Amino acid sequence: MDLVFSERSRKIEEGIFVILNEKKEALLKEGRNVYNFSIGTPDFKVPGHIMEAMQEACKEPENYKYSITDRPVMLEAVQEFYKNRFGVEVKTSQIMSMYGSQEGMAHIAVALCDPGDIVLVPNPGYPVFGIGPELMGAKAVTYPLYKENHFLPDFDDIPEETAKAAKYMIISYPANPVTSVADDDFYEKAIAFAKKYNVVLLHDNAYADLVYGGRQGRSFLEYPGAMDVGVEFYSMSKSYNMTGMRISFAIGNEKVIEAFRKVRSQIDYGIFLPIQYAVAAALNGPQDHVQEQARQYEERSRTLTRGLTRIGWEIPDGEATMFVWAPIPKNYTSCETFALELAERTGVVVVPGTAFGDLGEGYVRFALVYPVEMIEKAIRAIAESGMLDV
Numbered sequence: 001m002d003l004v005f006s007e008r009s010r011k012i013e014e015g016i017f018v019i020l021n022e023k024k025e026a027l028l029k030e031g032r033n034v035y036n037f038s039i040g041t042p043d044f045k046v047p048g049h050i051m052e053a054m055q056e057a058c059k060e061p062e063n064y065k066y067s068i069t070d071r072p073v074m075l076e077a078v079q080e081f082y083k084n085r086f087g088v089e090v091k092t093s094q095i096m097s098m099y100g101s102q103e104g105m106a107h108i109a110v111a112l113c114d115p116g117d118i119v120l121v122p123n124p125g126y127p128v129f130g131i132g133p134e135l136m137g138a139k140a141v142t143y144p145l146y147k148e149n150h151f152l153p154d155f156d157d158i159p160e161e162t163a164k165a166a167k168y169m170i171i172s173y174p175a176n177p178v179t180s181v182a183d184d185d186f187y188e189k190a191i192a193f194a195k196k197y198n199v200v201l202l203h204d205n206a207y208a209d210l211v212y213g214g215r216q217g218r219s220f221l222e223y224p225g226a227m228d229v230g231v232e233f234y235s236m237s238k239s240y241n242m243t244g245m246r247i248s249f250a251i252g253n254e255k256v257i258e259a260f261r262k263v264r265s266q267i268d269y270g271i272f273l274p275i276q277y278a279v280a281a282a283l284n285g286p287q288d289h290v291q292e293q294a295r296q297y298e299e300r301s302r303t304l305t306r307g308l309t310r311i312g313w314e315i316p317d318g319e320a321t322m323f324v325w326a327p328i329p330k331n332y333t334s335c336e337t338f339a340l341e342l343a344e345r346t347g348v349v350v351v352p353g354t355a356f357g358d359l360g361e362g363y364v365r366f367a368l369v370y371p372v373e374m375i376e377k378a379i380r381a382i383a384e385s386g387m388l389d390v
């Protein structure tokens with residue numbers, strides 16, 4: 001049979017994570033020590049009360065049926081959580097679940113744009129921001145994030161024609177991979193831009209709870225006018241370590257939520273009910289573990305940046321997230337060459353910055369998925385390899 005696949009599917013390249021995984025497997029086969037800093041799956045545990053709620057719900061045969069809708073117990077937990085955590089009041093009709101923000105970012109394009117439309121996405125940025133619209137036949141146009149500008153976009157630099165043609169813009173702070181946090185001024189400018197050009201704003205807030213220095217991450221919906229122009233994605237993955245349960249929420253502008261809900265109702269029959277009960281337990285329950293976890297991520301981040309700086313690889317401290325965005329050592333020019341050599345010579349696996357867009361050149365990303373002692377071992381492996389000797 002002569003199989004001809006769609007042009008859109010042919011445009012998708014094999015993810016860098018697959019290639020890195022093959023590299024990691026090959027090193028393990030050789031019996032090498034591997035420090036896999038490439039994938040952002042937290043090693044922290046799901047708190048016990050969340051697992052118990054899930055286990056209880058799993059004992060009920062009725063809970064294995066199609067859920068079809070989001071249950072009030074979960075929606076009200078999200079509503080209460082947004083009120084207590086961010087001071088944001090939303091109606092339950094302004095909240096909907098998804099199988100994680102990754103899936104949501106892909107499918108919301110169906111609701112918001114048509115083939116040929118423009119969507120604004122960050123460079124460097126999380127890959128699905130651009131892949132989602134492209135899969136729908138739209139055109140992802142990147143806006144640059146430069147270190148000199150604290151990795152924030154300059155709205156005045158977005159060409160007028162592009163702004164006018166854009167259907168929606170994705171913003172996301174605290175940011176993966178660049179780890180910066182946005183200030184009030186940024187959100188105010190973003191909302192003014194959205195209003196001026198009639199562009200929907202999607203704010204991915206996956207790292208809202210992983211800000212360092214005891215600071216609390218904010219919600220985009222806290223800012224005046226946000227609800228008129230946009231929607232926030234809040235994920236359960238990183239704050240509660242529920243990555244495998246695949247659940248997050250779109251919250252905000254009622255018309256956008258309604259259109260997105262209609263699209264998803266044709267694709268899916270609802271989130272597994274025990275997961276819905278686990279979410280309610282997570283959001284209604286104690287939150288001290290979330291703050292403690294942010295503190296531990298900060299400790300890991302500082303261990304890595306300062307430890308590597310001490311051995312001659314200069315890396316600035318990060319502000320947030322579970323990542324370190326590291327400029328590659330001065331004696332290298334390509335992040336891919338450096339990442340492959342680093343894996344080969346030290347067993348330390350990181351993601352080359354170009355996996356997040358061409359402006360990621362010159363950087364690699366570490367995911368902080370190991371305790372401090374393992375991070376220190378990885379630093380020693382790098383020091384002993386001689387890679388940093390010029």
Ligand SMILES: Cc1ncc(COP(=O)(O)O)c(C=O)c1O
Pocket residue numbers: 040099100101102103126172176204206235236237243246247248
């Ligand atoms: C910016 C960003 N958004 C979304 C996700 C994925 O979230 P979820 O597990 O809810 O799909 C990630 C995961 O790394 C991320 O970095």
